[in-house]
């Protein structure tokens with residue numbers, strides 16, 4: 001760590017934080033006697049806290065965001081140069097980085113053509129919901145307005161996004177929610193809901209059952225994470241996605257893929273859906289889009305969707321009447337453009353595939369050693385290990401034990417994650433999402449820490 005840190009009076013910072021900052025997803029009572037953690041600096045895969053303690057960050061900033069790692073001067077410089085030239089203009093006009101990044105992004109997304117800028121994953125998802133609703137009103141007399149979402153998926157924190165939220169504990173006490181959002185079953189085979197050898201297809205058939213129950217003429221969209229993140233790192237079983245695509249086509253339902261976590265390299269391809277050959281109508285993204293160097297999110301659509309918002313010029317309402325003030329900040333696309341260049345030039349998709357395979361291998365080796373690991377799941381540098389009290393019954397471990405494992409990894413100076421306030425009784429999956437720059441020794445250090453932590457907690 002450099003001298004900057006020592007020059008700060010860090011105790012004042014910690015006091016200010018304790019007195020005035022309301023942290024996300026945090027019970028603050030312990031801070032009345034203890035200190036909140038303040039992250040002071042980051043470089044590559046590492047961060048330093050207020051005590052100067054160095055940690056290897058295996059969760060890319062806590063919520064799978066810092067895909068290219070910390071301390072990227074070229075991104076900072078790109079943002080600085082852009083801010084001096086033009087920091088902002090509302091999205092009704094164009095900007096140079098907005099246009100250039102949209103072109104670059106679309107070059108990675110065959111079949112997609114239009115980029116709508118905003119500034120959080122929740123907001124990007126709301127845009128897609130609004131587009132689906134507007135299409136329903138314009139073309140189907142409002143009937144085809146329902147939006148399907150899946151149990152265990154999460155699409156954001158606003159009341160609209162929570163209305164499409166499949167995680168009970170994220171939603172509890174925040175209702176009532178917006179009407180017109182309908183749940184379909186999750187597809188986690190380890191927690192099977194059907195006894196069927198062709199499980200992927202069976203889980204997708206369950207979507208069709210909901211559509212038929214609700215009436216296909218009422219369903220406008222289906223919103224899914226390509227790989228469910230906070231709901232337990234769920235990789236859909238084989239056969240799931242082709243059937244999902246088929247169902248959407250059969251009932252004229254727009255397919256919205258939420259790539260807020262999986263997008264921009266996290267799974268070893270530009271986007272998670274690209275592993276499955278599916279053709280979405282909407283793709284939303286945020287987090288890794290600019291690796292957290294600026295707040296940016298995008299709702300990307302096809303030309304067919306875009307066309308529906310301009311094909312009737314006699315109708316003064318026939319365009320997308322949405323506004324995102326900070327969608328006009330130029331720092332976002334400037335940072336995203338440089339972020340994407342880094343991923344390309346440094347071969348980070350390939351590295352993600354190689355290091356992801358190593359992480360999975362290491363986790364599977366730990367599974368051999370520790371009976372508490374019931375299942376290891378993941379793709380690229382996006383992995384989870386579900387902890388169970390009993391392998392036979394698959395009874396989940398008490399979540400306080402899963403949290404202890406995270407704390408013990410912290411004692412080993414490795415920050416890992418765990419599904420948190422998500423599904424009651426199932427906050428038992430350890431999560432791993434290191435930056436795409438991870439080296440073999442980083443991956444090994446992560447799993448060595450997990451090994452030590454599991455031994456300490458479970459013997």
Ligand SMILES: Cc1ncc(COP(=O)(O)O)c(C=O)c1O
Nearest residue numbers: 120121122154155156260261286
């Ligand atoms: C899959 C998914 N979609 C959407 C969101 C919401 O993104 P944001 O917190 O930027 O609003 C998240 C956040 O964790 C997410 O995991």
